[in-house]
Amino acid sequence: MPAMTTTSAPAAGNRYAWYTLFVLIVAYTLSFIDRQILTLLVGPIRASLRISDFELSLLHGIAFALFYTVLGIPIGRLVDRRRRTTIVAIGIAVWSLMTATCGLTRSFGQLFLARIGVGVGEAALSPGAYSMLSDIFPARELPRAINIYTGAAYIGAGVATILGGTIITLMPPLDLPVVGRLEPWQAVFVSLGLPGLLVALWVLSLREPTRTGLHTGLHGATGNAQPSLRAVLRYIGDRRSAYGLLILGYSVAGIMWNGSMAWLPTFFIRVHGWSIAEAGLRYGLAVMIGGGFGVFFGGWLTVRLRTRGYLDSNIRIGLITLATAAPTGIAAMLVPSAGVALVLVTLFLFACSMPWGGAAAALQEITPNQMRGQVSAVYLFCLSLLGLGLGPAVVAGFTDRLFGDDAALPWSLALTILITAPVAALLLWRARKPYCAVLAAPAF
DSSP: OOOBOOOOOOOTTOHHHHHHHHHHHHHHHHHHHHHHGGGGOHHHHHHHHTOOHHHHHHHHTHHHHHHHHHTHHHHHHHHTTSOHHHHHHHHHHHHHHHHHHHTTOOSHHHHHHHHHHHHHHHTTHHHHHHHHHHHHSOTTTHHHHHHHHHTHHHHHHHHHHHHHHHHHHHOOOEEETTTEEEOHHHHHHHHHHTTHHHHHHHHHTSOOOOOOOOBSSOTTOOTTOOOOHHHHHHHHHHTHHHHHHHHHHHHHHHHHHHHHHHHHHHHHHHHHOOOHHHHHHHHHHHIIIIIHHHHHHHHHHHHHHHHTTOTTHHHHHHHHHHHHHHHHHHHHHHOSOHHHHHHHHHHHHHHHTSSHHHHHHHHHHTSOHHHHHHHHHHHHHHIIIIIIHHHHHHHHHIIIIIIOOGGGHHHHHHHHHHHHHHHHHHHHHHHHHHHHHHHTSTTO
């Protein structure tokens, strides 16, 4: 096996590293605001465009994930050889403009195309962010740093539901020159999309991190040159048990997570009679509290397990998540009390938020620098195609096709969790041994 030449490891406690992390957190928070706002606007959009739950799920899942996944790999290649801050900044500008464009659409087809544009822009963020963070944080701190970064998803989702519920309740229809009449749900998209252009300029001002962990003996590359996609896939294929089981396990877990996140606000509105504003505030706070604390606890626990000698800590945290999330998520769908359901949903979100920093860090640790962007893109391709693309559609498919009743949404959510959690746990359990073998290999 070819050796890996590594430049000096990044120093712990670097202030600029934490500043860079903060800016990326702001960007990721914004991405989830623009991505998740749709979950609170199900009722108004369905009424305005006259579409079903399943069609709405396509807007949330397939439309977003289609080009998010397809463009992720070529963008990953750019991340491995070009200035990452520029790539991320362009992505932010694109998804912000396309989010605002969502507010100008008049039909399902137009909104579908605009959501594709949001996915195109967001495809640039995480591959670039993972690669940058792996170059500015030492290995022992990387899971915590990435967990904090991924925690922005819960901050963004919470802010989106709180602000979205407030704005759509208070904002009347608008008549604007050239644009014409905007319904409240359309004005929400416009008002949340345009501020992202300022964040794009902020990211552009960051210093490009020095690349570390360069591999000198890769197939298809010499020195710090970028290997071909074929070489990357060959590298993954040679370690297929470690990469394949790890990526597939977390992707199946993503079906549970994305499917639930897409439909939980609607669950409280339909089943427990909450208004959009009530669902936005209460569920938004549950996302921020449960998800936020879960992210920090997951990062702490992963690092703690690693310092105690568990090389598979980045996988163990996923198993702990699934063992906790499945019973709390299913119970939340079945209890009659809205208050008890909200508490259980908060615990469910706490558990679901714990493993994602470990998942990304696991791949970064076993991947040479020149491949990290592309491997991250492959991971995000699978995670998005299965989790984001299928998750919302699976829940909606159960509601529309299996049960044939909008009121059956809690059973659809419970069934999705019941199926996906054990499958994901089995895949991650089987990934532990081959992952540790790759991690302990002399080349790394």
